[in-house]
Amino acid sequence: MSFVVYKNWIFPEQAFPVDLIKRNDTKDNNSPHGLRLLIQDYPYVVDGLKICSTIETWVQDYYNFYYKNDEMVKEDCEVQCWWKELREEGHTYMPNRSTISRRFMPELSTLECEELESNPEKAFSKTITAMLQTLIGRFCQGIPWMRYLLGRETLKWTTDTKPLEAFKKIGEKLAKIEENIIDMNNGSEEKWRNGVGPAKVPYTLLLPTSETGLTSRGIPNSVSI
Template identity: 30%
Template sequence: MNVADALKKKRLFVLDYHDTLMPYVQKVREIEDKTLYGSRTLFFLNSDDTLVPLGIELTRPPIKGDPKQWKEIFPPGTNSTDVWLWRLAKAHVLSHDSCIHQLVIHWLRAHCCMEPYAIATNRRLSTMHPIYRLLHPHFRYTMRINANARKNLISAGGIIEDTFSTASYSVELSSLAYKEWRFDLQGLPDDLVHRGMAERKTDPSGRDVFELTIKDYPFANDGLLLWDALWQWVTKYVNHYYADAENAVINDEELQAWWKEIQDKGHPDIKEGWPKLETKEHLIKIASTIAWVGSGHHASVNFLQYAYGGYIPNRPSIARANMLTENRSVSGRKEFLNQPEEKLKKLFPTEDQATKVMKTMFLLSMHSPDEEYIGDDIEPAWDLDQSISNAFEEFKTKLMMLENKIDELNQNEDLKNRNGAGIIPYEAMKPRSNPGITGIGVPYSISI
């Protein structure tokens, strides 16, 4: 299969951190014991839906002392030297991925962007308003945990700056990524379509369905089931409370003030990507998106962090040494050939940095004993309304079915991304969990 065929058949995928990180390469390199590259990693999709890496491209722009750009591609390799170079390059990419995951996917898209929704909901909606009651559980503890994060995690000289790739430029990177943020891409289906991981189609009934580019994609497979359960619950809820008049949504002054404040006060820098709020359909999508970000999105990017990142060699958070092929040092190459593992150890975080990251991942991945999981307890006001009570029970039933479906998928030996030797069963979207580190459980809100 040639490249043109692979592209046409959607068999090539790229993990692209080149443009995001390149502006920070020289800045980070001026900090002692830290380095950075722009990176791209190319993957090929096998017929069994597993991804195989084809190569890593690392790029360093012109910097002080070296006016020429340096760029090199590292394939997985077959001989010992190339295999070790691949390991070094892979460690760099993993540190980039850890950085973007923490600062953009986790902190920005979940924690930060939920704050304006929580504030506007409390400022603009009465506690008796049905949308307040619908969304209120999804804001539990979010403001408090964000305050703690600003104090200890992302603060100047804090854990993130000390232990992640972009160092003291971490918050700046998050702010830069925010410029590309759009509300209409935060719901799971739209996110998948935007990233080329799904295609939107219409079934015979006229309902949107999503065909995944990678059929065995556990996050998307399970996430879409959770999204659908949320969507159906929100749909029945909104249709019940806004059933009386065709213009009930657009004439709801509290609701309109709420949506306006989210845009004008909460996210004033973002001018694109805001859906209208004029119909029940608009409200259903907006409310479902907010509920998803606080529950399914955050759970999937947070509670598996210790499982994957707690063992630092598996997912280093920072790289401290340049690729030896960048400088072509004769002595450096000799040391590398004699003891390549020492070069890898020098690239990894220090023991102090590794310990901080492990402790942080441990705490972030832990469910508290008072966690409130999605669909657990019905709000008292809903229990008094038979229609809403029935809809909530249907929601709970779908969540129980989701748990069973996830178990079924994890036992399917044809699904190589979730079943096989050494493969961790993907259970992040299972709604309920015991306290502690389980890798399971979807709380209502961003509570840790």
């Protein structure tokens, strides 16, 4: 199902700034991040543009180190196979759903087994976690094994010096962004009032990091988000 959608999927149009232009924000090279915002005090946009710019810098630094030109990308068989599979085969499991089955394999000569034989799609759909449970259980809670933006299980993911330096630089920039978001929530400037609002609940959705538990913060380092 997903690969059918991807046939008409234009990759550059998925960029956050491009999406904002579709929502009536205006392209303006003299404004921060090249956009003149329709609503200046819109935390999701203000924070999102900073993070988007940081990710873009990291990707460019990484890309420029390993790929000196476009031909090197075309010659990378793993990248080409990944993109081909994405467009022609799609996901094995539904996007944003757990890949863990919620049912055991049916025993022979049971109603469940007959259903699997006669209507495998219906049988498969019953093994998938419900959407609400998935959203709450996976995305709202800080799971111990969750890797957040630029998170790594080990610092020895590469021995190349330049990518490691770029990784460290971007990590420091994300920490600064998180600090700025907290400052805005604390009312460091009068113009940033929507980060807390009348209910005095700080806006933390795009804080890059999170602890374990229901925190309403943290950007998962995942392609499914």
